Amino acid sequence: MKVMMLILESPEDFDNRGGGPAAKAYWDQWKAYSQAVGDKVVGGNVLDRAETALTLRVRDGRRDVQDGPFADSKEALGGYMVFDVSSMDEALELAASCPAAANGAVELRPIVPMDAV
Amino acid sequence: MSSERSGPAAAARAVELAARDSYGRLVAWLTSRCGDIAMAEDAMADALERALLTWPEQGIPARPETWLLTTARRRVIDGARRKETRTRAVDRLRVEAEEAVNTPFRRALPDRRLELMVLCAHPDIGVGVRTPLILQTVLGLDAKRIGEAFLVAPATMGQRLVRAKRQIRDMGLSLELPEPSDLGERLPHVLEAIYAAYGTGWDGAMDEGARGLSEEALWLARLVVHALPEEPEALGLLALISFAESRRAARRTPGGLFIPLDEQDTALWDHDLMLEGEKAVWIAAKYTNPGRFQIEASIQSVHAHRARSGRTDWPAIHRMYATLTRFYPSIGATIGYAASFGSLDRVHDGLAVLDGLSAEKVARHQPYWAVRAHLLRRAGDVAAADIALERAIGLSEDPAVRAWLLASRT
Numbered sequence: 085m086k087v088m089m090l091i092l093e094s095p096e097d098f099d100n101r102g103g104g105p106a107a108k109a110y111w112d113q114w115k116a117y118s119q120a121v122g123d124k125v126v127g128g129n130v131l132d133r134a135e136t137a138l139t140l141r142v143r144d145g146r147r148d149v150q151d152g153p154f155a156d157s158k159e160a161l162g163g164y165m166v167f168d169v170s171s172m173d174e175a176l177e178l179a180a181s182c183p184a185a186a187n188g189a190v191e192l193r194p195i196v197p198m199d200a201v
Numbered sequence: 202m203s204s205e206r207s208g209p210a211a212a213a214r215a216v217e218l219a220a221r222d223s224y225g226r227l228v229a230w231l232t233s234r235c236g237d238i239a240m241a242e243d244a245m246a247d248a249l250e251r252a253l254l255t256w257p258e259q260g261i262p263a264r265p266e267t268w269l270l271t272t273a274r275r276r277v278i279d280g281a282r283r284k285e286t287r288t289r290a291v292d293r294l295r296v297e298a299e300e301a302v303n304t305p306f307r308r309a310l311p312d313r314r315l316e317l318m319v320l321c322a323h324p325d326i327g328v329g330v331r332t333p334l335i336l337q338t339v340l341g342l343d344a345k346r347i348g349e350a351f352l353v354a355p356a357t358m359g360q361r362l363v364r365a366k367r368q369i370r371d372m373g374l375s376l377e378l379p380e381p382s383d384l385g386e387r388l389p390h391v392l393e394a395i396y397a398a399y400g401t402g403w404d405g406a407m408d409e410g411a412r413g414l415s416e417e418a419l420w421l422a423r424l425v426v427h428a429l430p431e432e433p434e435a436l437g438l439l440a441l442i443s444f445a446e447s448r449r450a451a452r453r454t455p456g457g458l459f460i461p462l463d464e465q466d467t468a469l470w471d472h473d474l475m476l477e478g479e480k481a482v483w484i485a486a487k488y489t490n491p492g493r494f495q496i497e498a499s500i501q502s503v504h505a506h507r508a509r510s511g512r513t514d515w516p517a518i519h520r521m522y523a524t525l526t527r528f529y530p531s532i533g534a535t536i537g538y539a540a541s542f543g544s545l546d547r548v549h550d551g552l553a554v555l556d557g558l559s560a561e562k563v564a565r566h567q568p569y570w571a572v573r574a575h576l577l578r579r580a581g582d583v584a585a586a587d588i589a590l591e592r593a594i595g596l597s598e599d600p601a602v603r604a605w606l607l608a609s610r611t
Binding site: 116159 | 354356357394565567591594597604607
């Protein structure tokens with residue numbers, strides 16, 4: 085099964101990306117993590133800061149464009165990975181050592197296979 | 202004064218206190234009577250709920266445990282009557298309920314918790330669900346807490362527990378303690394299950410900070426030794442857990458940074474727990490019937506000795522790991538054996554031991570990569586050490602361990 089891991093990062097971790105001494109540790113732990121999950125990962129991307137998001141709604145033919153993410157919360161979507169695993173248990177096991185789990189949160193969602201729709 | 206003895210807070214506390222020691226006792230006893238763990242647990246949950254409702258108003262009963270027992274028993278009788286099943290068990294229960302009204306609690310209720318644990322660790326019950334079953338039936342932990350410790354979704358864990366209890370009921374497995382000759386075969390399953398509870402929350406680096414269910418495991422290990430004071434391996438397990446628990450306060454700096462075992466300040470080790478471990482090791486040794494847990498406890502005992510002597514007897518530890526891997530081989534034992542070569546400056550021998558493990562089994566095993574990185578670096582193979590360290594970092598769940606490994610890079 086394919087499972088998407090939504091990576092919700094804390095504001096501090098977003099700040100850590102930018103530079104300074106914390107940046108190296110931040111990126112190194114992610115590099116180590118993605119290598120450790122290895123071929124269980126079949127896709128994924130890092131997303132830019134939440135402030136760069138644009139949210140669009142169309143209601144009654146009117147556009148509503150907002151600066152910022154859809155959900156306004158302390159933790160923001162910082163990236164995602166797609167796992168190819170045999171069960172949600174296995175996905176949880178892979179997620180447990182994800183650096184964001186300790187500072188933010190990760191959400192696991194089974195991907196609906198399109199041939200089943 | 203009166204508010205202390207009667208308010209809702211006091212009642213809640215009385216319920217909690219009565220429940221902590223009696224929960225498993227009551228569930229075990231009820232299960233022995235109705236043969237259905239789930240029914241026994243439901244009855245207990247109901248009795249506890251009633252206690253929370255009625256004790257604040259009517260005051261805490263003089264004998265809270267007896268009150269809980271009587272109430273829970275009534276629930277089992279009602280439940281069984283509704284289902285019109287197991288009538289003989291219910292009749293017996295009713296007779297006993299009447300007899301027990303004026304009997305002191307402990308006598309009215311023989312401790313059947315060991316039997317309950319043996320039942321939960323029955324060979325026909327899946328290995329993975331034995332520990333969760335014990336934690337739930339003996340300690341009353343809920344599926345969420347257990348699921349978190351074992352990294353399983355709460356709903357999934359709940360389903361597994363329900364299925365296992367149904368299996369026990371449908372197979373008609375009895376709560377009777379097996380014959381002593383069979384107990385020897387069944388007890389290791391119980392000890393393994395308790396050790397698995399201790400193992401939850403462990404993450405790498407040989408002597409890491411077990412949060413998880415370590416206190417519960419210590420409690421269960423004590424319970425088994427209390428029931429079987431002459432069982433060497435039960436004593437070994439208790440010693441092993443006591444020693445490991447004794448170092449809890451020394452595993453982190455006040456700021457939360459990880460401290461490996463050799464660098465821990467022994468003044469922070471809990472001396473009462475070390476003494477408990479030492480005593481158990483000595484009593485077990487009297488029976489000259491060694492086993493896996495006794496050997497592992499002896500290794501921890503050597504580490505504990507540093508608190509007095511200021512040094513660690515690495516050759517002794519190495520010999521014990523050699524014995525452990527020879528008679529009770531496991532990945533953990535092999536990694537410990539390999540690491541012990543490192544302590545004797547025989548890093549290449551240690552690496553050869555690691556190379557003997559199946560690559561597939563260690564691919565996601567954090568301690569393997571941490572020890573491998575350590576040995577490779579000491580062997581001077583910096584490039585290979587960095588690769589292994591990277592893997593150990595990527596597999597670390599504990600942020601303190603991850604940070605420590607990140608900082609250890611050259």
